[in-house]
Amino acid sequence: MIQVFSNSLGKDELAALAPVFESKWIGLGKASKLFEEELGKKLGSKRVLLTDSCTSALFLAVRILGIGPGDEVIIPSVNFIGTANAVISSGAKPVFVDVDTRYFNILPEEIERARTKKTKAVLLLHYGGHPCDMEKIYTAAKGLYIIEDNANSPFSKYKEKSCGTLGNVGCFSFDAMKILCTGNGGALCLGSDELYDKAVGLRYFGLKKKKQSGIDSFKENQKRWWEIELDSASGRFVTCDIISAIGRIQLKKVDEFIKRRKEIWNIYQKELNGLPWLITPPEPLANTESSYYFYWLKVPGGKRDAFARYLVENGVYCTFRYFPLHLIRYYGSKETLKNSELINEEAIDIPLHQNLTGRDVEIIISAVKKFI
Ligand SMILES: Cc1ncc(COP(=O)(O)O)c(C=O)c1O
Structure with a gap:
């Protein structure tokens, strides 16, 4: 059977794992920092944060933007279930709208039709990797946040700008069926420093930005570096160096x-x-x-x-x-x-x-x- 999806993982990716194993630190560390930087450089963004999946990135995106009960988020109907689930999990309501029959991308006029006083964001998809008509979307979605589900379009470009950096938050997937594949894994690309800082906390339990590990606190001269403080109650959505070491090789290819x-x-x-x-x-x-x-x-x-x-x-x-x-x-x-x-x-x-x-x-x- 010829498969619809495939990946290209081989000797290079295997070789990249050896130093991670030898370092005895396989969690979020050096390889992840480097993968984040290299991915950011390729995308033209300084605000990239790796996550454990794109679904996590989508769940985080709505929280980072403060979307919650009473809010509505417009989503093209031809789309992945994780988008609607993320909105519902925040307490907000997904409002499904139509797509065009050729590109299967969101119709800008549908945003105009569906938006109400409660609408906070549009969560769009660049179907199959073909970028949406962003100028029309910017006009139709004026005043709303734009979240890009960038799982189909990791290195697509709209007017020379990378998809995933075109709105307020971009969500990337590196799962087993994606173009850049690390088995599981994803990323967030944030449109401002403020959103980036929020994302850093929410990605890891809601712990304060510079106090996410004992070593951080020790470096900050905290007397008892094991004592912690939270900004919010969140989950754990970080990646690890095993995945990131694979990602760095995939990125080159x-x-x-x-x-x-x-x-x-x-x-x-x-x-x-x-x-x-x-x-x-x-x-x-x-x-x-x-x-x-x-x-x-x-x-x-x-x-x-x-x-x-x-x-x-x-x-x-x-x-x-x-x-x-x-x-x-x-x-x-x-x-x-x-x-x-x-x-x-x-x-x-x-x-x-x-x-x-x-x-x-x-x-x-x-x-x-x-x-x-
Ligand atoms: C459009 C789209 N968004 C998000 C996801 C979720 O990606 P992940 O498997 O990394 O959670 C997928 C997965 O298939 C997808 O197709």
């Missing part, structure tokens, strides 16, 4: 991964464009760069499910990201969001990753073409 993904994207576009029963995805907007995380097809006319089953039966795994959140009963949404519902009937994501060989790509294209 990630441009090559994205280059290969783009090559495959271009082959798909060339080979699959023009089939009368199939709709191929659009190219990234002008002035943007994509991370090419998903390659999505649309099969209208009620044939998508048969197409998906046929592909899997012929050795090409495929899936649909993301089942619209407003259709998940638990969230209790009463919205009808036509585009999201249409996408949910027509779209499918086929394999796109750096480990696909030329032969794999041929097999996938040939399987797709033979469906009808």
Whole structure:
């Protein structure tokens, strides 16, 4: 079976673990500090904080921004469950809105339609790595916080600025299915020093910034360095040096991964464009760069499910990201969001990753073409 997702972990990553093991400190330490700095440099931000996952980053994002009971957060419906769960866990209400039928990104006019006096933020996704039309979003979301779920678009760019740095808080994922992969892991990118300071505390129990370990307190000349003070009651969302050592190696290779993904994207576009029963995805907007995380097809006319089953039966795994959140009963949404519902009937994501060989790509294209 050719998989939809893959990762490229090997000897280099294994070798990077040895010094961490030998140091006898595998927690949040030197490797994590360096990974944070190197990631920040690549993103053009001095305010990057590693977390144990993107889901944690999303849960932290709403808390850092002070979102809570009585507040509303606008979320595009074609999105990951962790976004809505983060909002609900804060006591606020997620308000699901529609996306456009080509990019599957939030429609700026939907922000205007859905915003009320209670709206505090828009939590957006750059679907499949293609950046949203941010100018229109900035206008529609004026006065609101912007949280970017950047799990699909870790190194995408909008007008030369990195996605994840375009709003107030950006949330990154390095989980087993992501482009830069460390098994588990994530990051926050903060839009101001104030938010950064809050994030440092909330990421680690709510402990005060410069007093998060006995060594910190000792260095600050605290007489009894084991005594602690809290700013808030939070959980533990830090990463560790094992993960960070892997991340530092992956970071050096990630441009090559994205280059290969783009090559495959271009082959798909060339080979699959023009089939009368199939709709191929659009190219990234002008002035943007994509991370090419998903390659999505649309099969209208009620044939998508048969197409998906046929592909899997012929050795090409495929899936649909993301089942619209407003259709998940638990969230209790009463919205009808036509585009999201249409996408949910027509779209499918086929394999796109750096480990696909030329032969794999041929097999996938040939399987797709033979469906009808
Ligand atoms: C869009 C999106 N956001 C967030 C996440 C959560 O990432 P993590 O697994 O690092 O918690 C995922 C995971 O699949 C995702 O697809």
